[in-house]
Amino acid sequence: MPLRFAAARTPATSPIARVLARKSPGRPANDNGDAPRVVPSSGIDPTMRAALRQFATHGMAAAGIARFQAEKAHFAGDGDACRWWLGICRSLDRRLGERLERSLAIEDLLAR
Structure with missing residues (x-):
């Protein structure tokens, strides 16, 4: 009868333990580009504050309503x-x- 040798494994290095181990999170992705946003010393700039208020009021339709208001003011x-x-x-x-x-x-x- 042939003898087979199987090396002992520690539970920490088993294949199952490696699969279940938590991976370190990677760096977050930023889709705004690398340019830093310049913010006045008083905090959030007024346009961003108004945009946030517009979004709070109108939800996902806020950009379309802002477009309508811009066109209305333009004309x-x-x-x-x-x-x-x-x-x-x-x-x-x-x-x-x-x-x-x-x-x-x-x-x-x-118009010209």
Whole structure:
């Protein structure tokens, strides 16, 4: 009868223990890019505060409503209000804000 040798294993190094061991968490992903956000010394900048308030009021529709307000101000000729709402829209949804800015620039060119 042949003899087989099986080395003893400690429970800490068994394959099951290695699978069940907790892995250290990796670094969190950041989809905002590497540029740090400049915040005034008084805390959160006013546009971000307004964007958060807009989101609290309107939920997922907040960016669309901000876009509507920006367009309404633009067509009323109120440039300051348009820039304000555009900033809020851009804070809530960057791509929507960029599209809105391009469309308003095209409207300005067509109006001339």
